[in-house]
Amino acid sequence: MTDARLHMSVLSRSAYVRSDEGRFLSAIREAFPHLEASPRPEASSRPETPAERGAPPRSDTASLPAFGNSDTPRTLAYRYTVDRKSDLFVDSLGTPIAHSQDFNLYHWKKSFVVSAGVRSFAQCFWEDARVEVTVHPDDREDDWVVAHRLFFLPLLEWMRREGYYPLHASGFEVAGKTILVSGPSGSGKSTSSLAALAAGAPFLTDDTLFVSRDREGKLVLNPFPEPIKIGRESARWFPRWREDFVERHGKFSLPDSRLPGGGRMANCSPGLLLFPSFSREKVTRFEPMARPEAMVRLLPQSAIPSTSDVLQSHMDLLGDFVEASDPYFFRFAEDVPDLMTHLDRLVRSKERSN
Amino acid sequence: MTALSATTILTRAPDVPSRPVEGKGVLVNLESGHYFSLNVTGQFIWSRLDGKQDLGEVAAAVAAAFEVTREEALDDTLALAIELLREGLVDVIRAE
Structure with a gap:
């Protein structure tokens, strides 16, 4: 059969x-x-x-x-x-x-x-x-x-x-490679963003980005500038910003003016695509994910129903984006301070395998 | 629901955007807001529901590509076609 x-x-x-x-x-x-x-x-x-x-x-x-x-x-x-x-x-x-x-x-x-x-x-x-x-x-x-x-x-x-397709993800760069973390609210996007910023990593966006094509047809990831927002539980990992967080309705917000370094990157190219889930294990792990599964997981984080032609263009671009990315399951453990070390290791092992 | 047979011709419904990824497929039914994933065989069949080939011809292509008997391929093709029809993802071009 x-x-x-x-x-x-x-x-x-x-x-x-x-x-x-x-x-x-x-x-x-x-x-x-x-x-x-x-x-x-x-x-x-x-x-x-x-x-x-x-x-x-x-x-x-x-x-x-x-x-x-x-x-x-x-x-x-x-x-x-x-x-x-x-x-x-x-x-x-x-x-x-x-x-x-x-x-x-x-x-x-x-x-x-x-x-x-x-x-x-x-x-x-x-x-x-x-x-x-x-x-x-x-x-x-x-x-x-x-x-x-x-x-x-x-x-x-x-x-x-206008050719800019939204994606619900945070984005930053580790060892020269773009890292996108995509998932629903509360899945760890902002915690990843702040961990990256705390480590001095180039930062793209916290919650939303737009995927587009440049004149040569290459995929481009564009930030959507909005304050980083994080829950009370996750904020405890980042005491350095305790004075900078603005609290409202139980959420902590870090305005762009408080971003360390040079602020946001203007744009970047696809790299690693991570789908987070919280793990009860002690150490964060990453496992390769098949691209078709990544496409299925990405769709509800990106494609709001629209007219058939708009959604078809959206899915075509999303498919190209997934095929240009390396997707992983991201088993997010309690070792937030070590997150960037784990990501650095993942990027370097990926480069060696290529 | 329309009874399907080897001579039925189906076509992909117009308001169902789809995209193949590494041999598998993702479909969205805009009417219902449901989205669907197809495995490799399902995507192979979906891509051939072009309003021209009947399900028997599609099954023959499945049999050749996946090295199964024509009977097995037709059973699978009809089973998937029934699901696609039930979910409003295909239209019937010829019913007999």
Whole structure:
């Protein structure tokens, strides 16, 4: 038997769904000065949100309208719901969560709409390089709605259409080789970033980067400048920054102004690609991973559903990126101070084997 | 669901971006938000669901490439095709 197999997973946008407070606003405003908040449009010119047009309250993909461009709002991919109270973000293909707000992406006429519930939404006009953001008065104090839903997700989609494909990863350099650590929030990306910075390693990005191609077609990894954020447990490994960390809602943030050395690298090329998981062992270990598995693990950390052609381009670039990288399982133990020594050893052994 | 046989012709659904990586494959169903991985045989079959070859012809290619009997190859091809159809990843071009 040849045993042809199909294995299914859920493509969740939860990789990019986090409860951060205004973290992207300054970076977005700096990078995209033409992004401007617009006054709330008149009701007649405002696109009808799914809730207003009577879309089903349950997140049931089978009952949602088919995807496609048309003059009526249509759900682009699927809805998901976020539970903000527990700070736990759950893909809601199955069951909505209490105390949640719906979030939708859909096409409306020639625009791409990101709506947060029925009140606030961002309408993206790609051809005009313009995003109109409408924030309901009740949402104005909600940094997460404004920063994440109405700015960051449109930004990601916009960047993709400009040839910059997002990847949820931290990045730095060890012994001349790029190290990317990719995984969901809380998996060890920021701890790796700070360990690298503490060791004086060239630093690229903490949480998000954009993969693009240069004029010769070579893959380029571009940083997304935002403060490094780390949990209280992990912050204890880095007492040197105790005075520099800014604490908010149980997270510690290290602004760019406190980065040691020359700040961030402008960009770099693919190198080692690490997928972290916390280990109960005493010593951190790395094990080679097959590239197809790396592709499957990378997809939910990178590809938010979009139109078919945009996602196909995204997957093509992601596939090239995986094929240009050396993927590893990263069994992250408690020996954080020794992490850079382990990585240095890994890079050098990889170079010897080549 | 449509009954599948050696004479059925399937084609990859238009809104299913896919990408091969070292012989295996990854597919995304934009409608459902589900993504799928295919092993080497599955990717071999998927790449041949072009709306022209029937499943019997695809199975013949499987038999030649993986050195199994035509019967075994057809069983595997049909089994995968049923899964792909159930998940909305392929469209039926010819049903008989």
